[in-house]
Structure formats: C-alpha cells, structure tokens
Amino acid sequence: MLAFPDVQILDVTGPLEVFSRASRWLRDQGGCADHVYEVEIIGLRRGRLRTSSGIRIHADRAFSEVDRGVDTLLIAGGMGVGPCRGNKNLIRWIRRQSTRVRRLASICTGAFLLADAGLLRGRIATTHWHHLDHLAREFPDVRVEADRIFTQEGSLYTSAGVTAGMDLALALVEEDFGREVALAAARELVLFLKRPGGQAQFSAQLSAQLAEHEPLRDLQTYIAEHPDHDLSVGRLAHRVGMSPRNFARLFKREVGITPAHYVGTVRVETARRLLEETSHRLETIRRRSGLGTLESMRRTFLRTIGITPGQYRERFRRSESPGAEGTRTGGKARKAG
Numbered sequence: 001m002l003a004f005p006d007v008q009i010l011d012v013t014g015p016l017e018v019f020s021r022a023s024r025w026l027r028d029q030g031g032c033a034d035h036v037y038e039v040e041i042i043g044l045r046r047g048r049l050r051t052s053s054g055i056r057i058h059a060d061r062a063f064s065e066v067d068r069g070v071d072t073l074l075i076a077g078g079m080g081v082g083p084c085r086g087n088k089n090l091i092r093w094i095r096r097q098s099t100r101v102r103r104l105a106s107i108c109t110g111a112f113l114l115a116d117a118g119l120l121r122g123r124i125a126t127t128h129w130h131h132l133d134h135l136a137r138e139f140p141d142v143r144v145e146a147d148r149i150f151t152q153e154g155s156l157y158t159s160a161g162v163t164a165g166m167d168l169a170l171a172l173v174e175e176d177f178g179r180e181v182a183l184a185a186a187r188e189l190v191l192f193l194k195r196p197g198g199q200a201q202f203s204a205q206l207s208a209q210l211a212e213h214e215p216l217r218d219l220q221t222y223i224a225e226h227p228d229h230d231l232s233v234g235r236l237a238h239r240v241g242m243s244p245r246n247f248a249r250l251f252k253r254e255v256g257i258t259p260a261h262y263v264g265t266v267r268v269e270t271a272r273r274l275l276e277e278t279s280h281r282l283e284t285i286r287r288r289s290g291l292g293t294l295e296s297m298r299r300t301f302l303r304t305i306g307i308t309p310g311q312y313r314e315r316f317r318r319s320e321s322p323g324a325e326g327t328r329t330g331g332k333a334r335k336a337g
Helices: 009-028 080-086 088-097 108-116 131-137 164-178 181-187 215-227 231-239 244-255 260-275 282-289 294-304 309-316
Strands: 037-039 047-049 055-057 071-075 103-106 150-153 155-157 335-337
Touching: 009 037, 009 055, 009 181, 009 282, 047 309, 071 108, 071 215, 080 108, 088 108, 103 231, 108 131, 131 215, 150 164, 150 282, 155 164, 155 181, 164 181, 164 282, 215 231, 215 260, 231 244, 231 260, 260 282, 260 294, 282 294, 294 309
Parallel strands: 037 335, 071 103, 103 155
Antiparallel strands: 047 055, 150 155
16 A cells, blocks of 8 residues: 555555455455465655554555565555655656556545556546546546446556545455455444445435435435335425425525435435345335336436346345355465555
8 A cells, every 4th residue: 555644544544454354354264374465555755654634654665665566556545645746756656566566546536646647548437526526627538437436447446535445445355355255354344335336425315415404304314214105395395394395495405406306316225225235026125215116116227327226236236145155265365555
C-alpha cells in the first residue's frame, strides 16, 4: 500500500486488514501452513508519516527502494494526494510498477495518481463520490463510473471512497482463494455485507437527504421498514397530516428527490438485499419489496440496474453455507503492498 503524509488512514488500514484477516483465517483453518499475504506500507520515504486524522503510521520502505517483487500494489487516497500529484518521480514509479505487478488498484482519490500516470486512459474508473466530477473534467478520456463500489479492467482496479477499499480488497481475496474465504474475512471483520463492484455507492437512505422536519424523518423510516405497504403520495401525505400537494413539495425540498423516487429506490434496495441474502422465490421477494407484479419488478430491475432479478441473484447471491465452494490452497505466498 502506497501511503503519504495526510493520507486517509482507512484507505490504508481497511484493505490491508482484509488481506491480513483472510491470511490468518486460512492458516487457522489449516488451509495453509504460512500466511498467504504479506502486507507492507510503502511511503514517499521510509519511516513515520502523519495521516489526515493525526494518527501516525510507519512506512517500511520508500517507493524508490521498491523495484520488483510486489504482487498487488494499492494506491491510497486522501488530502495528501494533491502534493503527490506533483511528484514526477512518484508518477513515473507508478507507471513503471503497472507493468511489473500482477494487480494495481487505487482506493478513493488514489485514482488521480493512476490517471496522472496515464493508466486510466480509455478505461472505466471510479473514486470518492465527492471527486467524481473533478476526475471526469480533468481526465475526459477516462470513463468515470459515478455509481460503483469498485471497477475492474483486466489487472487494473479503482474503488470508491474510504471503506469501499475494503470491498475491493474482499473481491481480490475472492479472486485468489474463493468466495468462502472472502466471506469468512468479511464475517471476521463484522462487515455488514460483502458488496459486489456493481452495487451502488449509497443505500437509499444515504443517497437521499435526511428530512429536517421530524414527521418526514419518521416517514422515511416507515417507508424503509414497510416497502410492501401502500406508499402512494396520498397515503403518505395522510400519515403526516398534510395535503398531497404540500407534502410532495416539502418532501422534495427536504429529501432532495420526489416521494415516488424515494419509495422506488427503497423498494429496489429491499429486493436486492433479499436476492443476495435469502433463497426466497421471486414471487415472495416481489411481494415483500412492494414492486408490483413479477413483470413490473423485472422491468424495474432492467431500467435501474441493467439486469433481471434472476441475473442479479445469480451474480450477487452469497453462499448458503461455509464450504459450499472449494477453497483454493497451497498457492505461493502473495505480497500485498
């Protein structure tokens, strides 16, 4: 992991902890005699550096001391990316490493360093939601994906902001040792869900604003907890004692989207979660998510996600039980640095 002064500490420690935890789990389960990942922090120079939170971490080596031998190179993000962009030696080193490592990935605004090195030209990429427009404006030849947890093209990866780096790291672990190991690491780290790269950066609740007025905040909670109820504008307006017209106007002003859009987003999110986490039939999921008929649910998924509910389940469904998929062991140790 390449770090630097004013780096975002979770960009560094989050992904590296995923690799370390997966390595420990494999060893504890008897799958490997030794650790399969060796993690290392590389800095602008060897020694201590101060992160943006004020916490200090230690770089084992300077990037100039690293030539070959790294399996996976991760580029962190944070406030310190700006000064790093002017470091021509660093940019040249990243470009050179791209031809030597098995995988190269950026976390958060680390994508700007990959772009400066010319590595994202003509490729898809993502970054922290706050910097997506900046990345697209400065590098018009990069196909910026605004609503992705992480992207992959061949051996090059980019992730969204901060904790999305852990989602990317879990995906890399899955590439190396299978789904069971990645899910075991997620459970060990008490991550709510191992989110696939095609999922949105935000849940419905994070994408929308939290209403200022308490009745509307309570209504947002009600919608999330009862997606299968009648959530028409008229019925929602009645719950908060307002006329439909005034309710729709106030909701849009405070939440940022219309009531219908908010309800639709919550229902799709509910269906996605049920498809990922349960073996319920599509009819049950349709009913519990409030998405109307099976055909209307299918059309909604095609319109909002680009695939059918069945295809979504096939792509993103988690394993039912440990050991359902084989664990690949015995591979040579990999260095994630």
